[in-house]
Amino acid sequence: MTDEDRHGACGPLPAEHGGFIREILDRVGDKWSLLVIALLRDGPRRYTNLQQVVPGISQRMLTLTLRQLTEDGLVTRTAYPEVPPRVEYALTPLGESLLDTATALVNWASTNYGAIRAHRESNA
């Protein structure tokens, strides 16, 4: 155990050896993931619908975000072989396990936006 590792002694964070928590944080805390997850709370959504409800997301980023979330097992992708094609995205149990925390963070942001804004400008 190196000196750099022994901060666990005074921290409640379990097993943050290396940077894998950072890896997940980057994944989940990226530009759009949490928002997409939060928006899937009410049930499956279609690609185009997500594009509409996520303000300002580009086709590219929506596709990449969804692909990443699917690869990580947080959402499922279901394609119905119809014409016109229909694809639905929904949360997996793993994705749902993140929902509470994601929502809490979004709510925190929503609640404290004013305070942050105010404090930021008071020290301008």
Added chain:
Amino acid sequence: MTDEDRHGACGPLPAEHGGFIREILDRVGDKWSLLVIALLRDGPRRYTNLQQVVPGISQRMLTLTLRQLTEDGLVTRTAYPEVPPRVEYALTPLGESLLDTATALVNWASTNYGAIRAHRESNA
């Protein structure tokens, strides 16, 4: 209110008009902020100490992160006019209000890292 704004009708997220939640999410979900906040749980820490306990952070990023968090009113910066200089960073009440959520997210990452990893490789 534009058409793009009225998705609130089917979402439980309060007042996510525009992209200010995205703004906070970017701020708080960036590469290091959550980790720093989580590490300040036990009390004030000095600059050098933070550099040691945050695995892999560079001086630049630590400084930038701390400055941003200070500007947003999440942490305080206290400089003691001594030689050698000593600077301590601590959470404000606003910062503490984020602590639970931050910790929850870090814990989630820690808990589900294996599952994500496994799912990701199973579909390689």
Added chain:
DNA sequence: CCGTATCCGGGCTGATACTG
């Protein structure tokens, strides 16, 4: 000890055009 200043490369991101 606690930063700041500068350089610089890489990856994220949006815009645009195209496909099944």
Added chain:
DNA sequence: CAGTATCAGCCCGGATACGG
């Protein structure tokens, strides 16, 4: 409708060197 492909800009972030 649901994507993919390509390009170009920008900002993040590390390394290094320097200042208070």
